[in-house]
Amino acid sequence: MPIPARRTHRLWGMFAAAVTAALLAVLVAPTAHAASAPRASEPVYSYENAVRESVWVDTRLDGDGDGRTDRVAVDIVRPHEPAAQGRKIPVIMDASPYYSCCGRGNESQKKTYDANGNVVQMPLFYDNYFVPRGYAFVAVDLAGTNRSDGCVDIGGPSDIQSAKAVVDWLNGRAKGYTTRTGTARAKASWSNGRTGMIGKSYDGTIANGVAATGVEGLKTIVPIGGISSWYDYYFQQGAALFGSGPDGLANGVESPEARARCAAVQKHLVDGAPRTGDRTALWQERDYVKDARKVRASVFVVHGMQDLNVRAKHFGQWWDALAKNGVDRKIWLSQTGHVDPFDYRRGAWVDTLHRWFDHELLGYDNGIDREPTADIERTPDHWTTDRVWPPAAxxxxxxxxxxxxxxxxxxxxxxxxxxxxxxxxxxxxxxxxxxxxxxxxxxxxxxxxxxxxxxxxxxxxxxxxxxxxxxxxxxxxxxxxxxxxxxxxxxxxxxxxxxxxxLPDRSCWGASTTGDSAxxxxxxxxxxxxxxxxxxxxxxxxxxxxxxxxxxxxxxxxxxxxxxxxxxxxxxxxxxxxxxxxxxxxxxxxxxxxxxxxxxxxxxxxxxxxxxxxxxxxxxxxxxxxxxxxxxxxxxxxxxxxxxxxxxxxxxxxx
Missing domain, CATH: 2.60.120.260 (Galactose-binding domain-like)
Structure with missing residues (x-):
């Protein structure tokens, strides 16, 4: 069945006016003969002149045991025009441990910064494409990675709280600071609190985990090849799927500073995940499926049915649990392995994601909630759709x-x-x-x-x-x-x-700046x-x-x-x-x-x-x-x- 339209959509009056060379959108009340709602956000804001800033959000945890609560680094790109007009905007967020160690996307892009520590390049196309359309893009360094405090704990409380705290900050419920150690406060006065999380692999996993807390303000998540239970990433019913445990991954993504101070957390990851394959308390607290009843956000699941890294069991058990609990949802299933849809169905993906975020975060009645729930790749590049998935029969x-x-x-x-x-x-x-x-x-x-x-x-x-x-x-x-x-x-x-x-040639998806190509x-x-x-x-x-x-x-x-x-x-x-x-x-x-x-x-x-x-x-x-x-x-x-x-x-x- 189509995804329920459970939200009340705002009706906007629209008319086009040449206000500047950038063509800013002007909102007016609808006339008696021309009441209409926008169908799609348009790239009317300047990406080159967007606000680029960094904030450190207090997680209220002390994972590294240094006597002060950990702060996580939050890099933000947002259009300056809405705030100047007194309007607040929604947020697209990707929380990741990979921004400095390993990179994101098919080209392994990392964050880059200028001499003053201001972000220059954000990986992937989300900022280039969506910021000109009236969204803020927020990239969070998980605890223990890049410019954040704390320790990596592989999907556990610290990882999830790293991202949840940022959702809380965007909704005025957590403290943010202009520096990593200072006392000057930073507030998200430009945000309307409506947040959508997206990401592939570990990033999509964090989106699942944050949604499973039921945090207020998180309106949708788009997990791409995401883990739904960390036990099922390393084991399946006692059989080891990989030769090492979560400590190996933690060591790979931690910043040098975290690696030096997080020995106790590393030991916990070793001791709590025995290679016998027994399910321990450590795995229980990293199981998001059991908390599907708490999920308030809609979920757009994307997975490769031949993914032999984050294996297909993850999307199946997550989807079934969401369905049991009546969560609004949509799904794309490809024949690929661990691949982002931007790299196997690019045009359709950008179009669909754009419409999804417009519907879920801006409230646009663009019909995506009345379309088939599932897109499935049958043979290479040939797709079918299903009204419900699995089919009713x-x-x-x-x-x-x-x-x-x-x-x-x-x-x-x-x-x-x-x-x-x-x-x-x-x-x-x-x-x-x-x-x-x-x-x-x-x-x-x-x-x-x-x-x-x-x-x-x-x-x-x-x-x-x-x-x-x-x-x-x-x-x-x-x-x-x-x-x-x-x-x-x-x-x-x-x-x-x-x-x-x-391939060596490129296609462009959004606006570019020097240092951050779209x-x-x-x-x-x-x-x-x-x-x-x-x-x-x-x-x-x-x-x-x-x-x-x-x-x-x-x-x-x-x-x-x-x-x-x-x-x-x-x-x-x-x-x-x-x-x-x-x-x-x-x-x-x-x-x-x-x-x-x-x-x-x-x-x-x-x-x-x-x-x-x-x-x-x-x-x-x-x-x-x-x-x-x-x-x-x-x-x-x-x-x-x-x-x-x-x-x-x-x-x-x-x-």
Whole structure:
């Protein structure tokens, strides 16, 4: 369903007048015959003459234990004209730990400053594009980074409070200062308090976390590839996803000053995040999903369905929790990896983001709340829309594996499972290796395949796979993946650009100044031809069979039942292809191997994949029956539009 229009929109009278060469907008009362509201903010303010200032906001925390509360640095660019006219403006904010250590965007831009410490370059296009349209752009250095006090604590209270305190300051509830250590106060008298947070990766994660506090004044967030639970970034049900913990990331983003004084916080990150994969109190306070009921802001989720850094489970569980709590929301899902939509769908993205902020922060009735909720990339650069997501006709469908022919290839269908399958964990094999050998019995995996499809079959949402397995050793890791078997051209998400190639030419998105260009390198789609596509995946330590939060040793020869959560996705398995479920051990490059190399025997009568099929079990039966009945389950009834190419969007000029 469309996002509810729950806000009262202000009606503005408009007329055009040549007041200066900059064409400032003048507000007047509507006449009886010409009452109209603005549909879009226009670039009528001077970017070159914008106010550029820095403020340090008191977080009311003392993370580094130096006896005084930490202040975080806030760099601001805002048009000077509204304040001169006595009008207040909304804020777009990106709170990040990366402004000095690592950079933002496809070109790794960092903040730069002049000799007096005034900001010259803000990374990305947000300031260049939105400040001339009447917004302030605010870039916050998280605690312990760049010019801020305190310590980095990887999504914990200090990180979240760093950004929340700035929202409070913009709404007159927190103290700000003109310097890092001085007493001269700074007030956001130019702000109307209405704030929207945006950012990719860690930045989008902070937006999620701040929204989960329910802070007043935060009207919308746009998390791009954001984390929703830090435990699920480093582990999945006891299985380690990376070789190091949060202390490694903290050390990478902290300023030299913070690194010298934050040993206690670093030790807490090590001690509180044991490599056993047990869920501790540290992870509990970094879980934003559990606090979705507090979210007041609308949420525009953007994620790559093949993101193998911030994996797709993050957007799925966050989206489901927001839906459960009635949060206004919108979603874009691409075929890319960890990529910003500015770099894979630039024109449409800038246009959509512009309209989203105009609606959420300026109150413009531009219709975006009545448009489809979801945009989904089906094939490279071809997108479809859904009125609601997942579609209303989606139903959890139990697919069961069974022993196959003498060749040892198992089957996947609606009938009860039967028999057993055995495999040995081989950490040298990845999910692509398993899929490439799906039609043969190999020792490193157990594979189960549906009949060839007589029509397209769409899976939309999150899946769960329950397995009953008997190990030969005291520890074991399990992987489960869903695979589309058939030839396709996909975005090359495993390549260096994770689905894009960066070009030398540039396009411009907003106004530029000396030192802060609005022109960014263009990209093109990077594709790969494949014979199989893994589109959903999940992992777990079998030792968490009794408690997903804590592992325990296994008894060799004893059977254990465990449910793995697979990442959310939206994938159409085309007519003529087959759907496969693969269960195996270590997924090379995606999880860390267990301490042993077990052989596991699956009891197929007690193993099942519960997948979100559009049309439910009837649609699966029709697609695999080869009969004409399949025509009864046309996707149009489920809210899926036809393929469409993106239309050109004004605003980008190539040079």
């Amino acid at each position: 989606t139903a959890t469908t139990a697919l069961r594996p069974a022993e196959g022919s003498a060749a040892g290839v198992g089957t996947l269908g609606l009938e009860p499972g039967r028999g057993t399958e055995t495999f040995t964990d081989d950490p040298a094999l990845a999910e692509t290796d398993w899929a490439a050998q799906i039609d043969a019995s190999t020792p490193g995996k157990a594979g189960f395949i549906s009949r060839p499809l007589g029509k397209d079959l769409r899976l939309s949402g999150s899946s769960k796979v329950t397995v009953t397995a008997t190990p030969t050793t005291t520890s074991a890791h399990l992987s489960a993946v869903l695979v589309d078997l058939g030839p396709a051209t996909v975005r090359d998400y495993t390549g260096a650009g994770e689905g894009i190639t960066t 022109c960014f390198k263009n990209t093109r789609t990077a594709t790969a031809d494949v014979n199989s596509t893994v589109f959903s995946r999940g992992w777990a330590d079998l030792g968490t069979y009794a408690n997903p939060d804590k592992g325990r040793p296994l008894t060799p020869g004893k059977s254990y039942t465990l449910t793995l959560s697979l990442a959310a996705s939206d994938h159409v398995v085309p007519k003529g292809h087959r759907l496969a479920l693969i269960v195996a051990g270590t997924d090379k490059g995606l999880i860390v191997p267990a301490s042993t190399r077990p052989t596991l025997t699956l009891d197929l009568a007690r193993t099942v994949a519960r997948v979100p099929v559009v049309g439910g079990a009837a649609a699966f039966a029709a697609a695999t029956s080869g009969s004409g009945v399949a025509a009864a389950y046309a996707y149009a009834a489920d809210g899926l539009s036809t393929f469409r190419q993106d239309r050109p969007v004004p605003g980008g000029s190539t040079r």
